[in-house]
Amino acid sequence: MRQKAVTVKQIKDLDRIAIEKYGVPSLALMENAGRAVAQEVCKRLKRIKNARACVVCGLGNNAGDGFVIARHLINAGVKTKIFLIGKGSQLKADAAVNYKILKKLKYPIKELRRVDSSFLKDLTNASVVVDAIFGVGLNREVLEPFRGCIEAINARAGKVISVDTPSGIDATSGKIYGVCVRADATVTFSFVKKGFLKGAGPKHVGKVIVADIGIPVKLKGRVL
Numbered sequence: 001m002r003q004k005a006v007t008v009k010q011i012k013d014l015d016r017i018a019i020e021k022y023g024v025p026s027l028a029l030m031e032n033a034g035r036a037v038a039q040e041v042c043k044r045l046k047r048i049k050n051a052r053a054c055v056v057c058g059l060g061n062n063a064g065d066g067f068v069i070a071r072h073l074i075n076a077g078v079k080t081k082i083f084l085i086g087k088g089s090q091l092k093a094d095a096a097v098n099y100k101i102l103k104k105l106k107y108p109i110k111e112l113r114r115v116d117s118s119f120l121k122d123l124t125n126a127s128v129v130v131d132a133i134f135g136v137g138l139n140r141e142v143l144e145p146f147r148g149c150i151e152a153i154n155a156r157a158g159k160v161i162s163v164d165t166p167s168g169i170d171a172t173s174g175k176i177y178g179v180c181v182r183a184d185a186t187v188t189f190s191f192v193k194k195g196f197l198k199g200a201g202p203k204h205v206g207k208v209i210v211a212d213i214g215i216p217v218k219l220k221g222r223v224l
Contacts, residue, residue, distance in 0.1 A: 005192040007172045008136045014190065018215050029213050030061070030094050034068020036211035037130065037163055037187045041069070042076050044159065044185075045127055053080045054126040054157075056149060058133035058167070064095030065163050066132025067102055074107060081122045082109045085133065085149050115148040123156035131160055131181045133167035136193060142168050142178045150179045162186040165193060166204045174199020182206075189213045190220065 006014075018024040045051035055070040057063035063084065073080045082102065088111065091099050102109060112119060123129055131153060133146060142150065150168055153160060160183045165171045168180030171193040180200065185207040188196070196205045 005194045030064050032213040034065045038069045038072035040187050048127050051127040053078050055130040056083045059086045059090050062132050062135035064098045067098035085112045114145050115152045128159045129157040131162040136165050136171040147179050159184050171195040174201035176200045180204050190215050
């Protein structure tokens with residue numbers, strides 16, 4: 001039976017109720033999400049000798065997922081480059097927590113102000129690029145330097161896995177906010193999003209994998 005697709009509001013409400021009413025820690029959900037994506041990445045790298053990954057993060061919660069993914073990839077022995085579009089000081093809440101974990105572990109994080117030659121080189125050389133720039137909450141035009149980074153990913157990356165949703169798409173309507181990552185696969189959380197199935201969605205999401213991140217089943221029933 002085909003799983004129901006949900007809107008951005010529905011998935012945000014589901015997460016909020018799990019956190020606020022039932023006490024599921026938001027950091028636990030982020031850890032579960034990042035681990036799920038990292039496992040999918042590792043599956044795809046299993047037969048590649050000297051595999052390399054690039055994890056490209058924005059400034060919202062999606063970036064926090066990206067930092068968790070990077071940590072798990074490094075733990076698995078994958079050579080991983082971590083990019084942050086912006087400054088670490090701009091991160092908040094759970095994303096900032098996971099950023100600080102990487103900094104304490106002394107894992108290098110390159111802050112990007114613009115697309116540069118080293119970023120382009122790393123994208124080109126990567127076995128897989130993880131898109132953790134924007135999550136399902138995006139609702140405005142993509143501006144620089146994010147736009148340039150997305151265009152570079154589309155131009156240079158061989159394989160791309162997007163975290164929860166390809167960066168640049170409206171996850172409810174399938175509308176593109178100027179530019180959008182073209183993913184080979186999207187690891188989305190809890191439910192498929194409606195925007196994956198309409199508008200420009202089908203051309204950008206690639207293969208969709210739905211990951212369980214620990215939302216209680218009784219809550220999921222509210223949107224089934």
